[in-house]
Amino acid sequence: MITSLTDTERTTALPALGETGWRALPDRDAIRKIWKFRSFSEAWGFMSRVALAAEKADHHPEWLNIYNVVDVTLTTHACNGLSALDLALARKMDKLAGAASVQVDHSEPVACLCQIKHGEIKHGGA
Numbered sequence: 001m002i003t004s005l006t007d008t009e010r011t012t013a014l015p016a017l018g019e020t021g022w023r024a025l026p027d028r029d030a031i032r033k034i035w036k037f038r039s040f041s042e043a044w045g046f047m048s049r050v051a052l053a054a055e056k057a058d059h060h061p062e063w064l065n066i067y068n069v070v071d072v073t074l075t076t077h078a079c080n081g082l083s084a085l086d087l088a089l090a091r092k093m094d095k096l097a098g099a100a101s102v103q104v105d106h107s108e109p110v111a112c113l114c115q116i117k118h119g120e121i122k123h124g125g126a
């Protein structure tokens with residue numbers, strides 16, 4: 001049976017993930033990270049590799065892809081909160097993403113390369 005993380009497990013594990021750009025969601029027991037790749041092809045390649053890892057672990061992200069952006073939320077539906085499976089998948093995704101840039105400020109709009117190129121959003125984020 002999958003159980004959500006204890007407070008001790010959270011204080012032990014989450015700071016290190018925070019260092020790489022994972023942020024707690026304000027309204028869900030979940031963590032979120034926003035990657036910006038150099039192209040759609042790189043973003044999709046990342047998602048393909050993560051998809052294989054997710055299938056192997058039988059643990060899947062909630063994610064949105066907009067062109068070069070992959071906006072990921074991890075939580076465990078079976079326990080409606082963060083579990084050890086989310087920590088493992090977060091670490092795996094960090095490895096698979098390599099040197100892709102990360103938007104660490106989630107209060108900023110998430111701009112994809114199209115919007116920046118077309119001048120819709122001033123490129124201030126990572």
Ligand SMILES: C[C@H](O)[C@H](O)[C@H]1CNC2=NC(N)=NC(=O)C2=N1
Pocket residue numbers: 058059060061075076077078079
């Ligand atoms: C039937 C299948 O094993 C379950 O639905 C798995 C699939 N992937 C999952 N992914 C996530 N994030 N949470 C789950 O509870 C979950 N359950």
